[in-house]
Amino acid sequence: MYACTITSSRAIGSAPKGHRTLCADRRCAITVGDLGEFGVVARITGRLPQGESVLLGPGDDAAVVKAPDGRVVVSTDLLIEGRHFRRDWSSAYDVGRKAAAQNLSDVAAMGAIPTTLVVGLGMPADVPVAWVDGLADGFREECALVGASVAGGDITRSELVVIGVTALGDLGGHAPVTRSGARPGQVVAFAGRLGYAAAGLALLEAGLVPEGGPLLEAVEGHRRPRPPYACGPEAARMGAAAMLDVSDGFLQDLGHVAAASGVGITLDPTAFPIGEPVAAAAKELGADPVDWVLTGGEDHALAAVFPPEVRLPPHWTVVGHVVEGTKVQVAGRTTGLGGWDHFRE
Amino acid sequence: MYACTITSSRAIGSAPKGHRTLCADRRCAITVGDLGEFGVVARITGRLPQGESVLLGPGDDAAVVKAPDGRVVVSTDLLIEGRHFRRDWSSAYDVGRKAAAQNLSDVAAMGAIPTTLVVGLGMPADVPVAWVDGLADGFREECALVGASVAGGDITRSELVVIGVTALGDLGGHAPVTRSGARPGQVVAFAGRLGYAAAGLALLEAGLVPEGGPLLEAVEGHRRPRPPYACGPEAARMGAAAMLDVSDGFLQDLGHVAAASGVGITLDPTAFPIGEPVAAAAKELGADPVDWVLTGGEDHALAAVFPPEVRLPPHWTVVGHVVEGTKVQVAGRTTGLGGWDHFRE
CATH class of the missing domain: 3.90.650.10 (PurM-like C-terminal domain)
Structure with missing residues (x-):
């Protein structure tokens, strides 16, 4: 539930413009268009604590992450609204959990421990900020299961919600477990x-x-x-x-x-x-x-x-x-x- | 110019179905829908040589990349068709060059040497394979300027072309150069x-x-x-x-x-x-x-x-x-x- 001021015609729903109100549902919602790119970024990063693997987190051209093994495992996935998730079938929180999970899992499948995600997020200007909050919370909580952090990202406007997730991980001195090592008898x-x-x-x-x-x-x-x-x-x-x-x-x-x-x-x-x-x-x-x-x-x-x-x-x-x-x-x-x-x- | 067999109704243009022909323009083109996901992936990865920083390249759950510094610089960007590029204003090759450039540049801006990209690519099924070839070539050649490689990626279907790029880099023992170190007199x-x-x-x-x-x-x-x-x-x-x-x-x-x-x-x-x-x-x-x-x-x-x-x-x-x-x-x-x-x- 959010206290919000409707500040722009981009806000969805029927609440009067410029009217401060306490919202009980999504019909009255601050949108990402109201906040603007940098406001959205500040809001998201405020919900994402940085773990001990992150030497430099959000807010610069790039993040800097520990790679104690001298190697880094990296995997990326692109999730497109309507194809990988539907906003009416999954909450923002669930979308965040799932988007994080599928990438963290790719790192684990190499035998590595996931340390970091970076997340590109494209979305329409009329997406409620509450949706973005939920997404960030989902990312945070799925990452917390493995001790990883969202160390950075990119926000842009898009007709559909698009989420690009890249996961990094550490092998801890082990060889990566690939797909090519199976032998008869195993x-x-x-x-x-x-x-x-x-x-x-x-x-x-x-x-x-x-x-x-x-x-x-x-x-x-x-x-x-x-x-x-x-x-x-x-x-x-x-x-x-x-x-x-x-x-x-x-x-x-x-x-x-x-x-x-x-x-x-x-x-x-x-x-x-x-x-x-x-x-x-x-x-x-x-x-x-x-x-x-x-x-x-x-x-x-x-x-x-x-x-x-x-x-x-x-x-x-x-x-x-x-x-x-x-x-x-x-x-x-x-x-x-x-x-x-x-x-x- | 491509020799192609039209194998699917997804192929754009007017050439007769099932008719083998040498194509002089885009009206006759194999599409990514014809090749399928794994065919497209094989085609792209065939155009992307792996540099010495890449210990394990495309084809597994994740890539493994050298991080000799014990830290890794990571940056991500999302490019959306119509917003960051137009297919009628830029060739696929140019889009690839630009998408690579803006991410490699973020790594360089930390004072690091870019080593690796991973690329998520969403696109409609009617995109000609020749367009994807051009995109991959653009990525390869921009990466070659700095000795980096595209070590992996993800392909999915999307209404618009969407490109998620993540760049990794190595600091070579230096401290990262952030945005926060400026002092009066400099x-x-x-x-x-x-x-x-x-x-x-x-x-x-x-x-x-x-x-x-x-x-x-x-x-x-x-x-x-x-x-x-x-x-x-x-x-x-x-x-x-x-x-x-x-x-x-x-x-x-x-x-x-x-x-x-x-x-x-x-x-x-x-x-x-x-x-x-x-x-x-x-x-x-x-x-x-x-x-x-x-x-x-x-x-x-x-x-x-x-x-x-x-x-x-x-x-x-x-x-x-x-x-x-x-x-x-x-x-x-x-x-x-x-x-x-x-x-x-």
């Missing part, structure tokens, strides 16, 4: 959740907005993934031979490991646990939950390949083996991509 | 060009498309800035007290130095050289070239503040002094912002 395992985001998206696309219970948990899985960040560096310490972040779908992403490593992978579909929210959504929609588990993206589970002698802790689930060959097979059948290609729909 | 200088981009943009906005001479050089200044990259680390070595990249306009950007340092700055407007292209454009349009020099952005000159005893090489031009106070004054008159705020037009 085991395939995953940590985290699978199928939740796809189940939640299917519920929203069907027009369902559950208010509680496992269906809401599925929708929350779409809005706010929960990557198992600590499992990335843990896998590196345990000697993982290959690892990646499941962003496009388990089968498609394992296909990248198979291709990069020059191996085949065989999976046991009965080895995948079906979460209660995924099962409930499948029942509600008459869908097969295993489809979501094997081909749904955006949960940001970590999939890794380990030498067979590694004793895995219980939060890693073994689901298959690396074999000679070139394909990913499920119960002996070669699979299609079943994932997500941004230019083929 | 001199203000700049390196690079001022007013070219604004003059060129004004010509394009007036509907003029010069084919040669100084007017074309002004337009080229808009399309392809020429930041004086080496002057950034040079300024750091010479003991610069403050520095920034002139992206929003000289007066506005010097205002950031004044605010961050808690000082005033007084400038001599007659000390600024007026480039021949800027003068020619001003004559053509009946404009005051000094306005473009003082308030035009996007040339990515470097402005720096030096202790008075520093002997500056001739590519640095002294244009003013740091004084007690809080304002930027030109010939004794306090100036307005005169720059560029993305939410106030």
Whole structure:
């Protein structure tokens, strides 16, 4: 809830111009157009504390971040409104959590500890400042899970909300865990959740907005993934031979490991646990939950390949083996991509 | 010129579907929708050689880059079609050069040597692959000026072309040169060009498309800035007290130095050289070239503040002094912002 003065015709809604009022809802809202670029930047940076990895934070041409390992891990993603999120399906806070999560997860998937994000944000002038506040809060709180900070960014005007996120991380002396190290005889395992985001998206696309219970948990899985960040560096310490972040779908992403490593992978579909929210959504929609588990993206589970002698802790689930060959097979059948290609729909 | 097979209804233009032909113009073009996400990624990465700073390049969850200093400089920018560039005013190659330049320049403005870019690219499915090729070539060649590489990125679909660029750099053992170190008695200088981009943009906005001479050089200044990259680390070595990249306009950007340092700055407007292209454009349009020099952005000159005893090489031009106070004054008159705020037009 915000006390605001409507100072510009860009403000949305019906409150009288120039009238100071306490707002109970979004119809009366200060917009980013009212604040201007530098006001928005000041507002955002005021919500973003800087962690000990950040030597120089927002407010200069660039940030300066510790890279104690002498190497830095870097990954970037672009999120476009309507394609990666909808403002009517996800709160600003959830969009911030998710945008941070998918990039922090990419860093963890190399076996590194994320230290820093920088964020480019494009948006229309009529976006309420409260929305930007929520976005910044989401970034802050997802970063806090791993001790990272948003050290800088860029703000510009755009017809749609566009979010460019870049994550940096530190390998702590370990070799990066790439996609190309899988060898026949090794085991395939995953940590985290699978199928939740796809189940939640299917519920929203069907027009369902559950208010509680496992269906809401599925929708929350779409809005706010929960990557198992600590499992990335843990896998590196345990000697993982290959690892990646499941962003496009388990089968498609394992296909990248198979291709990069020059191996085949065989999976046991009965080895995948079906979460209660995924099962409930499948029942509600008459869908097969295993489809979501094997081909749904955006949960940001970590999939890794380990030498067979590694004793895995219980939060890693073994689901298959690396074999000679070139394909990913499920119960002996070669699979299609079943994932997500941004230019083929 | 491309030999292409039209394989999809997404291909623009009038060439018959499924007909193999040699294309003399853009009406017959393979699109990114034809190639698909992974095809586009492979095509782009094939055009981007990896320099010695890149330990792990494109194709994994994240890149791994050398950070020999134990710190890394990081800056990010978001470029939106129609706002930061127009595809009818700038070639893809020029857009790539410019997008790279403005980020490499931010790193140089800290006194660091740029090592790496990562690039998020959103675009419609009907963008010709030739456009993407040109963009990648522009990134590659601008990076080559400083020995940097595009080490990774992200591709997605978007209604407009959106480019998110993040640059990393190495300080080489020096302290970063921030905006906050200016002290009364120091001199203000700049390196690079001022007013070219604004003059060129004004010509394009007036509907003029010069084919040669100084007017074309002004337009080229808009399309392809020429930041004086080496002057950034040079300024750091010479003991610069403050520095920034002139992206929003000289007066506005010097205002950031004044605010961050808690000082005033007084400038001599007659000390600024007026480039021949800027003068020619001003004559053509009946404009005051000094306005473009003082308030035009996007040339990515470097402005720096030096202790008075520093002997500056001739590519640095002294244009003013740091004084007690809080304002930027030109010939004794306090100036307005005169720059560029993305939410106030």
